[in-house]
Amino acid sequence: MRADILAEEWGVITQFLPDGWRELARSTGALKRARQVRNADVLLRLAFLYAASGLSLQQAAARATNAGLARISSVALMKRMRSAGPWLREIAEGVFTGSARMPSLEAVSAGRRxxxxxxxxxxxxxxxxxxxxxxxxxxxxxxxxxxxxxxxxxxxxxxxxxxxxxxxxxxxxxxxxxxxxxxxxxxxxxxxxxxxxxxxxxxxxxxxxxxxxxxxxxxxxxxxxxxxxxxxxxxxxxxxxxxxxxxxxxxxxxxxxxxxxxxxxxxxxxxxxxxxxxxxxxxxxxxxxxxxxxxxxxxxxxxxxxxxxxxxxxLKSLFDAGSAPNRDPEAVRSWIYAKLLAVLLIERLGEESRLFSPWGFPLGGGQPMEGVSGGVRRLPRRGVSPLLAKRVAAHGG
Structure with a gap:
């Protein structure tokens, strides 16, 4: 896939993440130093590549290197995943908060969840x-x-x-x-x-x-x-x-x-x-x-x-959540939270794709991706690709 299209798709995905999610990568200790992983966007794409797409550490590291996302070994990726759990959880909680409100059921009085x-x-x-x-x-x-x-x-x-x-x-x-x-x-x-x-x-x-x-x-x-x-x-x-x-x-x-x-x-x-x-x-x-x-x-x-x-x-059928890949406690937690986050983002993308704006784009402007000059244009809701949800699960490739 062309780099400009990939960057644009990533911009659509990140607009559903909570404000300050990039800064959280450093404050939670997920991104203490750059080295092979230059910013929070790369770290999150690595997490999706490893956890959401079902690849092994070796496969995820190899694909990230081939795609030019990051030159990283499986051992280094493992260490990144071990420290990313609190960050991934906070992002997921932010996406929870931003989800659509539940309409009241007929039997339950208005205002009750x-x-x-x-x-x-x-x-x-x-x-x-x-x-x-x-x-x-x-x-x-x-x-x-x-x-x-x-x-x-x-x-x-x-x-x-x-x-x-x-x-x-x-x-x-x-x-x-x-x-x-x-x-x-x-x-x-x-x-x-x-x-x-x-x-x-x-x-x-x-x-x-x-x-x-x-x-x-x-x-x-x-x-x-x-x-x-x-x-x-x-x-x-x-x-x-x-x-x-x-x-x-x-x-x-x-x-x-x-x-x-x-x-x-x-x-x-x-x-x-x-x-x-x-x-x-x-x-x-x-x-x-x-x-x-x-x-x-x-x-x-x-x-x-x-x-x-x-x-x-x-959840289980999309991401095979019933079989974690290793026994390291912190890495397993990160793996599960990355899968949850991917599920939530796919749900949000599905909600957005059902909406239609006559002018062809949602008002409000999106967050630019770090390292991409000129920012990222938000795709129109009607233009969300049918393959975009799948890209959440394998965005490193």
Whole structure:
């Protein structure tokens, strides 16, 4: 590709990065000295070339040298990646902040953010277990990310690691059903909808007695959703909540039971009859800020939560995020954040390409690329190349 076109495309990509991202490269220690990597633009392109395009360190270094991007060895690239993690994370957080605002869903009052939380495993090459865990929060309905954190395999799924603002509605699966985590959301002015784990989340009735969950669910007639006022204890306090439940169809219940039995057989265990009967229901916990919603609307919110699975599948399929290339902790973190940043930029480019300006370009002017005389002209939104998203993943070539 011609150098002037490549520079112009890079100018389009960098306009979505937060202000001061180049200066951050030095303040975070990612770019302490120039040597083979002359500026922040080159460093970020190297990160994309290595992480987003799936090349090995040796391949990325060779391609960067052949393309005239930087004369760098695989060892030197490794060292750069080890120190780039904090910088890449700050850039990604800036892109989160600049993403389009989520429109309100019909069931949720205006001004409330609907967010879904989940986690995915990241394994290094040749490993048989989980080495890292990526915790990821997506807005609905846009599926844009507004929080991400990388932990080692001991980093459990909990609402407590998610930053909560007043008015947030956070949806989680059974892995997030911990009393302290739900209390964390409430204490920060948010609300939660979480799939209830009957074993780890004991409920109390209004008189303070423990709720017999199965006996309560048996009171559901037909397939109409039903709700129950409950309470739970956490951090030496009592919190009010609502149990919203519905009986599954016969076929859905049968499939759920078959999955339980299959999983138990693999582990050489037996399934209790009570557990099999509980599989005939879907039951979620909702906190008091959602009392204006009916039980049916709460269950619909939980159903919408499954959109997060699509976001993770896209992340994995685009960048093979489930197989980190090496065991160096700092390098792996940088590798994951570089992939996340590439995903976010591709999402933003997709959003921009759907917009049209009659004069052929967005107003406001772009940031010039360091080392390119005369600055960089911003491409018109309608002129964003269909291949531009792919260039994010392999811009060093």
């Amino acid at each position: 609907l967010r879904v939380v989940d986690a995915t495993h990241v394994r290094v090459s040749g490993s048989s277990g989980t080495d890292w865990r990526l915790h990821y929060v997506l807005r609905l309905p846009t599926l844009t990310c507004d929080f991400a954190e990388v932990t080692d395999s001991s980093g459990g799924e909990t609402y407590k690691r998610v930053p909560v603002e007043p008015g947030d509605v956070i949806l989680g699966d059974r892995g997030y059903c911990h009393r302290e985590g739900v209390a964390h959301v409430l204490d920060h002015g948010g609300d939660a909808v979480v799939r209830l784990n009957a074993n780890s989340f004991p409920l109390l009735d209004q008189e303070g007695s423990q709720v017999d969950l199965l006996d309560t669910l048996r009171s559901i007639e037909g397939h109409a959703p039903k709700e129950y006022a409950v309470r739970f204890r956490a951090n030496d306090r009592e919190y009010a909540a609502r149990l919203c439940a519905v009986r599954k169809s016969a076929s859905a219940a049968q499939l759920a039971k078959e999955r339980l039995l299959k999983a138990a057989r693999k582990k050489g265990r037996t399934v209790q009859e009570q557990t099999l009967e509980l599989a005939e229901y879907i039951f979620v916990l909702a906190t008091p800020g959602l009392n204006d919603l009916t039980a049916e609307q709460v269950l619909e919110l939980y159903r919408v939560r499954w959109q997060v699975e699509l976001g993770f599948k896209r």
